[in-house]
Amino acid sequence: MEVVIVPRPEDAAILVADAYCALLDRTPDAVLGLATGSTPLPVYRELARRHRGGGLSFARARAFLLDEYVGLAAGHPERYREFIRTELERHVDFAPEAIIGPGDLDMDPLEAGPAYEERIRAAGGIDLQILGIGSDGHLAFNMPMSSLASRTRVKTLTPRTRQDNARFFDGDLDLVPTHCLTQGLATILDSRHAIMLGFGRGKAQAVREAVEGPLSSRWPASALQLHPHATVVVDEDAASQLAFGEYYRTTYAGKPAGQGL
Template sequence: MEVVVVETPEEAARVVADAYTALLRRTPAAVLGLATGSTPLPVYRELARRHREEGLSFSAARAFLLDEYVGLPPGHPERYREFIRAELERHVDFAPGAIVGPGDLDAAPLDAGPAYERAIRDAGGIDLQILGIGSDGHLAFNMPMSSLASRTRVKTLTTRTRQDNARFFAGDIEQVPTHCLTQGLATILDSRHAVMLGFGRGKAQAVREAVEGPLSSRWPASVLQLHPHATVVVDEDAAGQLAFADYYRSTYAGKPVGQGL
């Protein structure tokens, strides 16, 4: 696991966008894993800028989403597929149908997980998976105590999670779905390169436990310790509890020129 400590989320976006740029120029038909939420937004905005100003192309690439609500109709503004459409797809040149979410396969919820696993496998696997870490250490909808060997599946949303997400549904918890589809932790481990982002003091404990703590389902993001090519990119606030922060800074600063993430 490589840990990169930067000053701001905007600097993190440039670092991660460099990895996307190198991958897409090396492998135009790369398979990308896309996360939703506020954490990856600076990366998506930087990628859109590079497409607009520097010609970075996604035209041959494919992408898979990490998760999706169950029960929201197509086009609902709170579907994660709509988030990606608004924040990334509309601003770059993905081909029609190139982006797929776990709720897009016309399968019943209990069948959608295995179908999604097959779709990812048939596409050749995910080359670069972007992730955000929750303040409780969750990845996607793999909440604390999720199996470290889990695969894409239906999950029941806890009351706390639904309360937290009610702000996106006019404050009404009754409008928040009770279930979701999410890639599992083992699915995430199958990606060739996993990049986890964490910003702000509220993520500091989770980042510390994921990077320097024991492997534990209490902190699902700690599963990335098992990944053969995992990169954690955090700002100074999120790195505030890391015991080896100076080591991470020095090793990143000393990387060979052109090595990338």
């Protein structure tokens, strides 16, 4: 696991966008894993800026979403598929139908998880998966105590998660879905390169536990310790509890020029 500490989220966006550009330059038909929420937004905005500048194309790429609510109608503004459509897809040149989420499969949610796994396998697997980390260490909707061997499946949203997300539903808890579809931790570990982002002091403990703590379902993001090519990009606040911060800074500064993440 490589840990990169940057001053600001905007600096992280530049590094991660560089990784996207390098991947799509050598593999134009790469398969991307897309996360939602505020954490990856600076990356998506940087990717859109580079596309507008003419130096980046997604025309041959495909993408899979990490997760989706169960029970929201297609086109609902709080569906994660709509988030990606608004924040990334409409600003770049993905082909029609090149992006799918686990909730896009027209089937029973209990059947959609295994079918989504098959779609990912049929596409050749995910080349670059972007991730955020929750303050409790969750990845996607793999909450604490999720199986480290889990695959895409239906999960019940905890009361805390529903309460946290009620702000997106005009504060009405009754409107927040009770279930979701999420890629599992083992699904995430199958990606060829996983980049986890963490910003702000509120993520500091989770980042510490994920990077330097024991492998544990209590902190699902710690599963990335098993990934053969995992990169953790955090700002100074999120890195504030890391015991080996200077080591991470020194090793990243000493990387060969042009090696990238």
